[in-house]
Every structure is written in C-alpha cells, then in structure tokens.
Amino acid sequence: MRVAVAGFVHETNTFSPHPATMDRFAEADGWPPLVTGSELPPALAGSNLPATGFLEAARLDGAEVLPLLWCSAVPSGPVTREAYDAILAWMLERLQAAGPVDAVYLDLHGAMVAEHERDGDGAVLAAVRAEVEASTAVVASLDFHANVSGAMVDASDALVAFRTYPHVDMAATGRRTYAALKAVLPGIRDGRRPARALGRSPFLVPLVCQSTDAEPGRRLYAGLGDREGPSVYATSLAMGFPPADTWETGPSVVSYAETEPAARQAVAAVLAQLEAAEAEFAVPLHAPESAIAEALRIADASGGLVVVADTRDNPGAGGAGDTTGLLTAAVKRDAEGVAIGVLADPDTAARATQAGVGAEITVSVGGRSDGRPYVGPARVTALGDGRFTATGPMFGGSHMDLGPMAALRCGRVAVAVASRRMQAADRSMFRHVGIEPDAQRVVIVKSSVHFRADFAHAKAVVVADAPGLNPVNHDTLDYQHLRSSVRRMPVVHASGAPG
Numbered sequence: 296m297r298v299a300v301a302g303f304v305h306e307t308n309t310f311s312p313h314p315a316t317m318d319r320f321a322e323a324d325g326w327p328p329l330v331t332g333s334e335l336p337p338a339l340a341g342s343n344l345p346a347t348g349f350l351e352a353a354r355l356d357g358a359e360v361l362p363l364l365w366c367s368a369v370p371s372g373p374v375t376r377e378a379y380d381a382i383l384a385w386m387l388e389r390l391q392a393a394g395p396v397d398a399v400y401l402d403l404h405g406a407m408v409a410e411h412e413r414d415g416d417g418a419v420l421a422a423v424r425a426e427v428e429a430s431t432a433v434v435a436s437l438d439f440h441a442n443v444s445g446a447m448v449d450a451s452d453a454l455v456a457f458r459t460y461p462h463v464d465m466a467a468t469g470r471r472t473y474a475a476l477k478a479v480l481p482g483i484r485d486g487r488r489p490a491r492a493l494g495r496s497p498f499l500v501p502l503v504c505q506s507t508d509a510e511p512g513r514r515l516y517a518g519l520g521d522r523e524g525p526s527v528y529a530t531s532l533a534m535g536f537p538p539a540d541t542w543e544t545g546p547s548v549v550s551y552a553e554t555e556p557a558a559r560q561a562v563a564a565v566l567a568q569l570e571a572a573e574a575e576f577a578v579p580l581h582a583p584e585s586a587i588a589e590a591l592r593i594a595d596a597s598g599g600l601v602v603v604a605d606t607r608d609n610p611g612a613g614g615a616g617d618t619t620g621l622l623t624a625a626v627k628r629d630a631e632g633v634a635i636g637v638l639a640d641p642d643t644a645a646r647a648t649q650a651g652v653g654a655e656i657t658v659s660v661g662g663r664s665d666g667r668p669y670v671g672p673a674r675v676t677a678l679g680d681g682r683f684t685a686t687g688p689m690f691g692g693s694h695m696d697l698g699p700m701a702a703l704r705c706g707r708v709a710v711a712v713a714s715r716r717m718q719a720a721d722r723s724m725f726r727h728v729g730i731e732p733d734a735q736r737v738v739i740v741k742s743s744v745h746f747r748a749d750f751a752h753a754k755a756v757v758v759a760d761a762p763g764l765n766p767v768n769h770d771t772l773d774y775q776h777l778r779s780s781v782r783r784m785p786v787v788h789a790s791g792a793p794g
C-alpha cells in the first residue's frame with residue numbers, strides 16, 4: 296500500500312484578533328516546526344502526535360509512506376489567507392508529485408478557520424479528494440475539539456477523533472486511523488466508499504466541562520470503541536470547540552460503516568447518551584479573588600496542591616496567555632506557596648534576561664492583549680532559553696521551544712514568563728525556570744483541562760472566571776454564524792463571580 300501523509304493543524308478561536316500567520320506555522324512551539332518530505336518522520340518521531348502514531352502503524356504494517364508536509368500553529372485567530380493557501384498548495388503539489396497512491400492520511404484538527412474559508416478543514420479534505428482517484432481512500436484523524444462539517448465527512452472515508460481530554464491518546468488515534476483505513480480500503484478498491492452519518496448536539500459544552508477524567512465525559516467515551524466492529528469501521532464523538540463562530544460549532548458524532556443504517560444507528564445511540572447528560576455539563580466558576588481564596592482554603596485543609604484553571608486565557612483555546620486578573624489577585628492575597636504560569640510576554644522575558652538572576656526590576660508584565668498589565672517590583676529568580684523536553688503524559692517527549700524564559704517573584708508569587716504562548720499543561724514548563732510546582736500550595740495554570748494529565752495528583756481544581764478570549768459562558772460571545780437553535784450551556788457561578 297502506498298500512502299501519502301500530511302498534517303495541517305490549527306484550532307481557530309474566531310473571537311481572537313491575533314491571526315495565525317505563516318511564521319506561526321513555520322516555527323517550533325510545543326510541536327515541531329513546518330517540515331516537508333523526508334524531514335517529516337524524524338521530526339515527529341517520539342511525539343504524542345496523531346501523525347506519529349499513524350506513521351508507526353504504517354511502518355509496522357510494511358506500507359510505503361510518502362511524507363508530504365506537516366505543520367501546526369498554536370491556537371489563535373483565523374489562519375491568514377496567505378498561510379492557508381500556501382500550505383494547501385504545497386500539500387497538493389507534493390501529493391501530485393508522489394504519483395498514484397492507495398490512500399491519503401491527513402493529520403487535521405477539525406476546527407480550523409481561515410480568513411477566507413470558514414470550513415478550513417473541509418476545504419483541505421475536499422481539495423485532496425479532488426486531486427486523487429476514486430479508488431484512493433482519504434482518511435483523517437481529528438482533535439477531540441473538532442467542529443465537524445458536512446464537507447469534511449463527504450470528502451473523507453474515515454474521520455477518527457481523539458477520545459481523551461487531556462489528549463493523552465493522540466498517537467493512539469493515529470494508530471486507530473490506520474486501522475480504519477485498512478478496514479475501508481478493500482471496499483474502496485472495489486468502488487464502494489463506506490456509508491457515513493453525521494449528527495449534531497443541540498447544545499454547546501464549555502471546554503472546562505469536557506474532561507474525560509470526570510463524568511459525564513468519562514462514561515460517554517468509555518463505550519465508544521465497543522460500537523466499532525466488522526461492519527462499523529469508525530465512530531467518533533467530537534466535543535467541539537466553542538469559541539469558533541461557525542455553523543457547525545459544537546459536539547458532533549460521525550460514523551463510517553458498511554451500510555447507512557449501521558452508521559446512522561451508531562450516531563443516534565451516541566447522541567442520545569450525550570443529550571441525556573446535558574445537565575451534568577456545568578461547573579462552579581470563581582472570580583479571581585474568590586478562586587485564590589478557595590484554592591488556599593482547600594490546600595490548607597487537604598495539605599496538598601490545588602490547581603486554579605485560568606481557562607479563559609488558555610493559549611490552547613486561542614487565549615493570549617497574558618492576562619493578569621489572577622496574578623493581581625494572587626499578589627494582593629500575599630500568601631506563600633503560590634505560582635502562576637505561563638505568561639506570554641517576550642518583552643518582560645528579554646528584560647529579565649538582560650537584568651540577570653537576582654536583579655530587582657520594576658515590571659509591567661502581561662496585559663498586552665487587553666491593556667491591563669501587572670505593574671510592580673519583581674525579582675528575577677531564574678532564566679532559561681525555553682528549550683526543554685516535556686515530561687507529562689500528554690506532552691511527554693515533545694521538544695518545547697518557548698523562546699527566552701524567566702521566573703519572577705512578584706510580591707510572594709512565583710511567575711513563569713515565556714516569549715511564546717503555550718498552554719501550561721506540563722510541569723516541565725515551570726521547572727525549566729526553577730519553579731517546583733509540587734512544592735506550591737496553589738498553582739495557577741493558563742489551561743482549561745490539559746493540565747489535569749500532569750497534575751493528576753492535585754487535591755482539587757478551582758475554575759476561575761478571569762479575563763480572556765475563551766469564556767465559559769458562551770452567551771458573552773457574539774456568534775453570527777452558529778445555528779440559531781443551539782443551546783449555550785448553563786453555567787454555575789460561585790460566590791464573588793460576575794453574573
């Protein structure tokens with residue numbers, strides 16, 4: 296079997312004013328930089344990425360792999376027209392040059408929006424489909440947060456989404472996509488593409504409520520694999536990416552099967568379970584000062600670490616990673632054993648580097664995105680070049696490249712600052728600049744759920760409602776394209792939180 300392999304990965308928060316430019320795809324961050332041709336397999340080796348898992352399965356199976364290109368950019372506003380068109384054109388040129396193939400595998404997110412194309416992934420899949428023979432299979436792996444479109448389903452012969460959040464199964468999903476490809480390929484060679492069905496949830500689910508380490512996510516995903524077999528090739532439940540203004544935004548179920556009734560039945564069964572769980576998707580939210588107070592209270596009572604999730608400013612959801620609502624509240628609280636990270640602020644990282652370890656400086660840190668920096672005295676306690684290997688269950692093995700980093704002490708709060716935006720989902724991001732997360736009472740992370748993988752030992756998680764581009768309350772987002780019938784989830788507010 297000859298199989299072409301490509302990746303073009305972006306999760307787009309259409310409410311973010313910061314576009315994904317070619318530079319963002321070209322550079323390394325938590326994942327490799329843009330790679331082409333034979334650079335691809337070694338660059339991805341050892342990572343927990345879908346394409347890595349797919350390549351591994353293909354190699355074990357003796358398939359001939361034709362690597363085209365792979366790139367990703369940190370979640371942000373829409374992909375620029377320039378970047379999108381160039382990357383897609385390179386992918387198609389290389390696909391053409393590869394000659395006839397039995398299959399094309401794409402590593403996609405599923406919630407990509409370009410400046411000129413609201414269904415970014417659907418257009419990629421359709422363009423690839425148009426480029427190959429009818430007897431060629433087109434399959435893709437998708438993120439758990441894909442907003443699946445009809446165009447994506449029409450153009451593909453299997454879409455296979457992650458089943459975990461934190462996404463510890465990314466490479467495993469690539470392997471499952473390879474298995475789905477093997478299942479659909481014989482039919483496609485005989486001129487029969489698999490039957491498929493797609494269904495949508497009538498409500499959105501906030502990112503912080505989507506974890507599969509807690510109910511109802513745990514049980515919704517536990518039985519998905521059992522719905523696959525000789526006649527049902529792949530069934531996926533994607534929880535969707537809410538801060539994206541598209542018609543498709545929200546949870547969806549997609550199934551590929553031998554017959555249409557089988558695909559439809561699988562979709563209906565999973566959707567029914569999801570809809571029955573609607574009331575369980577709710578979370579108590581705390582305003583910044585209330586979040587710090589509550590976290591310290593639990594830390595003292597339990598004698599262990601408590602994590603505050605700064606979910607709204609999660610760079611993994613397109614947040615700027617630089618808002619200071621929680622930093623300001625933490626400094627004001629003036630408690631020992633509190634750390635926050637990772638604030639994206641290249642200017643402050645450079646300034647601290649210049650001043651050197653031990654220097655006392657006055658900083659205006661973060662707040663570039665909303666004009667509300669934290670201003671005050673700080674001591675530089677450590678510096679780093681931002682290059683280290685992540686160690687946690689999700690990012691483990693990834694070569695991080697976050698640009699110059701610094702640890703500051705603002706009041707009694709330890710602050711990890713990086714030059715590039717990155718979700719604080721791995722303890723190595725703190726340790727790189729000498730902040731030991733496990734020695735803290737409270738760690739505030741710019742993350743929604745992914746941190747849970749590497750902070751599984753935390754005694755509790757407190758969800759904060761601080762400034763940022765990924766609100767838990769979707770009613771605050773000005774959707775123009777979303778289906779009007781979609782329910783935006785009820786949100787439980789704790790005391791002290793804004794209404």
Ligand SMILES: [Zn+2]
Pocket residue numbers: 438439440462
């Ligand atoms: Zn995701």
